[in-house]
Amino acid sequence: xxxxxxxxxxxxxxxxxxxxxxxxxxxxxxxxxxxxxxxxxxxxxxxxxxxxxxxxxxxxxxxxxxxxxxxxxxxxxxxxxxxxxxxxxxxxxxxxxxxxxxxxxxxxxxxxxxxxxxxxxxxxxxxxxx
Amino acid sequence: xxxxxxxxxxxxxxxxxxxxxxxxxxxxxxxxxxxxxxxxxxxxxxxxxxxxxxxxxxxxxxxxxxxxxxxxxxxxxxxxxxxxxxxxxxxxxxxxxxxxxxxxxxxxxxxxxxxxxxxxxxxxxxxxxx
DNA sequence: CCTTGACCTGGAGTGCACTCCAGGGGGTTG
DNA sequence: CAACCCCCTGGAGTGCACTCCAGGTCAAGG
Numbered sequence: 001x002x003x004x005x006x007x008x009x010x011x012x013x014x015x016x017x018x019x020x021x022x023x024x025x026x027x028x029x030x031x032x033x034x035x036x037x038x039x040x041x042x043x044x045x046x047x048x049x050x051x052x053x054x055x056x057x058x059x060x061x062x063x064x065x066x067x068x069x070x071x072x073x074x075x076x077x078x079x080x081x082x083x084x085x086x087x088x089x090x091x092x093x094x095x096x097x098x099x100x101x102x103x104x105x106x107x108x109x110x111x112x113x114x115x116x117x118x119x120x121x122x123x124x125x126x127x128x129x130x
Numbered sequence: 131x132x133x134x135x136x137x138x139x140x141x142x143x144x145x146x147x148x149x150x151x152x153x154x155x156x157x158x159x160x161x162x163x164x165x166x167x168x169x170x171x172x173x174x175x176x177x178x179x180x181x182x183x184x185x186x187x188x189x190x191x192x193x194x195x196x197x198x199x200x201x202x203x204x205x206x207x208x209x210x211x212x213x214x215x216x217x218x219x220x221x222x223x224x225x226x227x228x229x230x231x232x233x234x235x236x237x238x239x240x241x242x243x244x245x246x247x248x249x250x251x252x253x254x255x256x257x258x259x260x
Numbered sequence: 261c262c263t264t265g266a267c268c269t270g271g272a273g274t275g276c277a278c279t280c281c282a283g284g285g286g287g288t289t290g
Numbered sequence: 291c292a293a294c295c296c297c298c299t300g301g302a303g304t305g306c307a308c309t310c311c312a313g314g315t316c317a318a319g320g
Contacts, residue, residue, distance in 0.1 A: 004266075004267080005266085005267070006266065006267080015309075016266095016267080017308075017309055017310075018307085018308065018309080020268090020269095021307075021308065021309085025307090034267095034316090035316095036267080036268090036315070036316045036317075037267080037268060037269095037315075037316085038266080038267050038268075038316080039267085039268090050235075051236075051239055054232050054235050054236050055236060056189075056307095057189060057229075057232050058188070058229065058232050058233060058236065059186075059187060059188055059189025061306075061307090062306080062307070063306095086247060089240055089243055089244055089247070092236075092240055093240060096233060096236055096237060096240070099187075099188065099229075099233055100233060102184050102187045102188050103188060103226060103229055103230060105180075105184050106181075106184050106185060106188065106222070106226055107226060109181055109184070110219055110222055110223060110226070113219050114219055117216060117219070134296075134297080135296090135297070136296065136297080145278085145279075146296095146297085147278075147279055147280075148277085148278065148279080150298095150299095151278065151279085155277090164286090164297090165286095166285075166286050166287080166297080166298090167285080167286085167297075167298060167299095168286085168296080168297050169298090186277095191276075191277090192276080192277070193276095
């Protein structure tokens, strides 16, 4: 019921170095250790790593990711924790909306390019403008 | 009808250093120069910078952005250029689809968090699990 | 007991994407 | 003509996010 770092690495696609780095950076909970000192991870860490990878892939920096994860694992009172988490989730939602807008912008652009391309197809081998 | 670097900087939100850097990196067309040697930009560069900023904001690297822009300004034959552009646009579309999926994943996660939070609200001041 | 393989730590190194000079030129303004 | 502002180049420096050692411990297998 607890995974060594190599297993987490294989399942998450992140190197052991990266996992230890994330731990130092406060993006992962401090894992348990074997008597010999090796890390043993709760399988739940895999979900968290999925979150991190997803957000990183969307261009969020580690600071942003850390902030957004913080509320989930805060140890304050329930009320404060819920409030913090709520604020954090709202913030994440706003950030995702921004990304969504950027994505839409990119798609619009893409359609525009395709249109331009289509309008050129009927006259092959003509020099293009500019 | 041609803009000095400072003006492009203001309108694009990118520093002159960054504009010169992008030029060196082949992301921007080589601009004209005044007799004194100062760059003069075609206003069309603003659209291109918008594209670049959008893609950068979505987490694409400069190499990817360069590849995607290349087809638009390639100097090959019309046929080759259209094909290249088409392929490039298809590739961009695939990349955007990936981002879209990541975005959706993040949103799902967010909804999940919110649900968890809601299910805790009725019992304030109870210690949270884990 | 020896080897092998997975793991540990602390610290140095890497690649990317800027960002910041130093030192100098050009053109307008008072 | 001096002061100013914007621009130039080449090169060094920065911050982020890893990534890669060197040198060592531990547990299992032969």
